Amino acid sequence: MIKKDVIxxxxxxxxxxxxxxxxxKGIEDxxxxxxxxxxxxxxxxxxxxxxxxxxxxxxxxxPEYAQKYIDxxxxxxxxxxxxxxxxxxxxxxxxxxxxxxxxxxxxxKSIILAMGCRERTRGAIGIPGTRxxxxxxxxxxQNLINLHNYMIGKEIVILGSGDIGLxxxxxxxxxxxxxxxxxxxxxxxxxxxxxxxxxxxxYDIPLYLNHAVIDIxxxxxxxxxxxxxxxxxxxxxLSSCKEVPCDTLLLSVGLIPENELSKMAGIELDPLTxxxxxxxxxxxxxxxxxxxxxxxxxxxxxDNVSLEAEHIASGxxxxxxxxxxxKNYISIEIGEGLRYVLPQRVQYLADDTTFSFRVxxxxxxxxxxxxxxxxxxxxxxxxxxxxxxxxRIKLTSSELSDIKHLKVExx
Amino acid sequence: MKKEFICIxxxxxxxxxxxxxxxxxxxxxxxxxxxGEGFVKNEIKNPLRxxxxxxxxxxxxxxxxxxxxxxxxxxxxxxQVAQKTHELFLEAPVEIGQVIIPGIFGLDADLVITKKIKKxxx
Numbered sequence: 001m002i003k004k005d006v007i008x009x010x011x012x013x014x015x016x017x018x019x020x021x022x023x024x025k026g027i028e029d030x031x032x033x034x035x036x037x038x039x040x041x042x043x044x045x046x047x048x049x050x051x052x053x054x055x056x057x058x059x060x061x062x063p064e065y066a067q068k069y070i071d072x073x074x075x076x077x078x079x080x081x082x083x084x085x086x087x088x089x090x091x092x093x094x095x096x097x098x099x100x101x102x103x104x105x106x107x108x109k110s111i112i113l114a115m116g117c118r119e120r121t122r123g124a125i126g127i128p129g130t131r132x133x134x135x136x137x138x139x140x141x142q143n144l145i146n147l148h149n150y151m152i153g154k155e156i157v158i159l160g161s162g163d164i165g166l167x168x169x170x171x172x173x174x175x176x177x178x179x180x181x182x183x184x185x186x187x188x189x190x191x192x193x194x195x196x197x198x199x200x201x202x203y204d205i206p207l208y209l210n211h212a213v214i215d216i217x218x219x220x221x222x223x224x225x226x227x228x229x230x231x232x233x234x235x236x237x238l239s240s241c242k243e244v245p246c247d248t249l250l251l252s253v254g255l256i257p258e259n260e261l262s263k264m265a266g267i268e269l270d271p272l273t274x275x276x277x278x279x280x281x282x283x284x285x286x287x288x289x290x291x292x293x294x295x296x297x298x299x300x301x302x303d304n305v306s307l308e309a310e311h312i313a314s315g316x317x318x319x320x321x322x323x324x325x326x327k328n329y330i331s332i333e334i335g336e337g338l339r340y341v342l343p344q345r346v347q348y349l350a351d352d353t354t355f356s357f358r359v360x361x362x363x364x365x366x367x368x369x370x371x372x373x374x375x376x377x378x379x380x381x382x383x384x385x386x387x388x389x390x391x392r393i394k395l396t397s398s399e400l401s402d403i404k405h406l407k408v409e410x411x
Numbered sequence: 412m413k414k415e416f417i418c419i420x421x422x423x424x425x426x427x428x429x430x431x432x433x434x435x436x437x438x439x440x441x442x443x444x445x446x447g448e449g450f451v452k453n454e455i456k457n458p459l460r461x462x463x464x465x466x467x468x469x470x471x472x473x474x475x476x477x478x479x480x481x482x483x484x485x486x487x488x489x490x491q492v493a494q495k496t497h498e499l500f501l502e503a504p505v506e507i508g509q510v511i512i513p514g515i516f517g518l519d520a521d522l523v524i525t526k527k528i529k530k531x532x533x
Contacts, residue, residue: 038472047477047525048463053421061463063477063526064507146465149474174464174493193424197417198460202486301422383443389422 005029005320007095007108009086009261012041014293015114016069017306021313022112023076027320031106032073032080033097039073039080040066041116042139043302045146048167054303065302089265091286109320110288112312113262113276117255117294119164125253127159129216132223138164138252142171151175153248157225158182159213163191163300163388165252170199179203180246183211183227188362190252192300192388212236213249222247255298265289272340273297280346280353281315281324282308288319297342297356300390304356307392314351324348330400335409337366339387346406349397356392359385359410367411368393372403385410416454418447427451459483463525464496466511471503471528478511482520491516503530 006022008015011034019032038044043051046062053059060068073080084099095106119137136144136152142164144150154177158165161184169179182200187209189196200207208227214236215226229240257275259267268277268285275296276284283290292309299305318324330346334357341357359366366385370378370393377399385391400406412432418425425447430438434456442448453459461483465475478496492515499511505528512522 044526047465047479049461049479050422059461061477061479061525067507067527146477147473147475149465149467171464174462174489176493176497192422193417193426194419194422197424198419202460202489384426389424 001094001105001107003029003107004031005109006031006112006316007106007110008032008112008114009089009095010034010041010114010116010293010295011036011039011080011082012114012116012293013043013066013069013302013305014116014295014309015041015112016066016073017309018112018114018290018292018313018316019078019080020069020072020076021310022316023078025313025317027317030078032078033084033086033095034080034082035085037083039070039082045139045143046167047146048171051302054301055306062302069306086261089261089289091266091289093288110290110316111265112309112316113259113284113289113291113295114293114309115258115261115295117257117274117298120251120254120256122251124256125251127213127216129225130218132216132218132221134218134222134248135216136248136250138162138168138250141250142168145171145175151177152250153177153222153246155180155246156248156250157213157227157244157246158250158252160184160251160253161189161191161196161207162252162254163195165250166191166195166199168250168252169205170203173203173205177248179205180244181206181208181227183208183213185210185212185230190254190388193386214241216249217243222249225249255294257295257298259295262289262291262295270340270344272334273342277344278342279315280343280348280351281318282312282343283315283319283324290316290319297340297390300388304390304392308354308356311351311354315348318348318350324350328401328404330403330406333405333407335369335407337361337363337410338408341408346400349400352394352396353400354392354394355408356390357408358387358390360387362386363410369409369411370395371407371409372405377403377406416451418442418450420444420446420450429455431455458486460486460489462489462492462522464493466496466499466501468501468503468505468528470530471505472531473526473528476501476503476505476524476528477526478522479525480515480518480520481523484515484518484520488516488518492522496522501528503528
């Protein structure tokens with residue numbers, strides 16, 4: 001068995017930033033394990049720009065952003081394995097890896113989970129109809145078009161208005177396809193407002209809110225879909241059904257943190273985020289195993305992934321130096337108007353704690369309040385809030401000292 | 412004329428309301444930073460966008476090298492630039508920042524590589 005101080009599972013945005021930050025903290029013996037042939041994760045295929053505005057005050061494309069971190073990994077001689085798949089993790093932090101050379105076991109002092117997320121598919125949302133070729137998730141389409149030079153179709157309907165779907169709408173238009181429409185089940189868009197502007201409105205692609213795809217037609221290839229209006233109760237308005245001829249249906253209907261390995265290690269998951277339950281350092285319910293990036297919670301901005309990964313490195317460093325001392329266990333309660341709150345507990349109070357959360361629905365002129373019983377600890381006002389935009393607020397350890405319970409709510 | 416703009420400069424996506432006459436702004440509010448006002452000025456006069464896309468690349472570890480314009484270009488050129496990227500061929504290796512077409516279509520922007528492609532030996 002090979003011993004390592006820190007093993008990072010996943011060489012995407014979160015894993016790279018976490019590994020670099022751990023080295024910055026003075027940890028020497030780090031290994032990144034990546035299942036693909038290159039580091040960079042999903043950023044490799046996100047060739048559009050807009051990455052890095054918070055961290056670097058500059059708008060980079062995905063591959064440029066990834067390369068900044070890959071260069072740091074190379075310069076610091078951080079070890080990594082490519083084309084290598086982790087097939088098991090135990091709660092004793094033993095990792096089993098397979099690659100072309102065979103099977104190896106590693107014993108880590110600490111593990112950082114950075115496996116990212118995957119897309120919800122047609123099966124997850126249960127669209128009726130035939131099963132022809134021509135139905136893709138937006139990320140798979142992005143991979144085929146941007147990395148493999150493979151065009152996916154000509155007449156395209158997109159279901160779901162997540163950011164990847166919007167980005168792909170623009171990309172497909174520029175690559176010569178015709179994006180006929182974007183359908184969204186909710187009464188508001190799921191992606192960032194700026195993407196509706198620069199990806200749909202710039203190309204005159206219509207957006208239909210409160211709409212669903214209720215049928216797919218075609219034998220070998222998609223020939224048409226049936227769109228329909230959905231009322232407030234979520235029922236399909238049958239009189240509104242309309243057949244739309246197309247050869248491709250793209251799905252951008254949400255992302256799911258990829259936690260099969262976490263479950264193997266016996267880590268408790270939060271049904272609200274789909275990711276592990278964590279403390280203020282992103283430490284899961286198995287001590288010494290940490291999580292960051294999309295495996296923990298689905299992010300909308302890569303800079304927040306990098307910041308989250310950098311933050312957990314200080315917890316990892318303290319853990320392997322046996323400096324993590326339980327101080328004051330604070331349970332976190334999710335109040336009105338919020339979909340989830342991270343972390344689910346705070347217990348060390350050694351550094352500042354950054355809380356991240358999403359609101360349930362878009363709104364204007366709102367406040368986020370952190371309170372202990374009826375005492376307000378922190379208050380922040382927002383001109384508008386949107387579920388598409390994760391909110392991050394930092395509380396200092398002195399603001400959190402002497403309390404046992406903290407409620408976060410939107411008012 | 413009153414109009415609402417959604418700023419695309421950063422993820423804040425500010426909604427900026429503007430009252431303007433032809434190209435002259437009379438009243439503007441909603442931008443959380445100066446860049447937002449600049450964005451709206453351009454949107455009224457000559458909307459600008461960064462183009463991103465890809466170009467075929469032979470002998471590399473990927474078949475495509477991603478590209479962008481290193482400065483925003485007038486929106487009306489987006490499809491033309493995309494068409495141009497379809498006609499190009501590169502040979503690996505290529506590096507980030509490498510200029511493929513300087514001053515594309517006579518604009519004040521170069522088409523540059525955004526992804527490192529390694530040469531593979533066959």
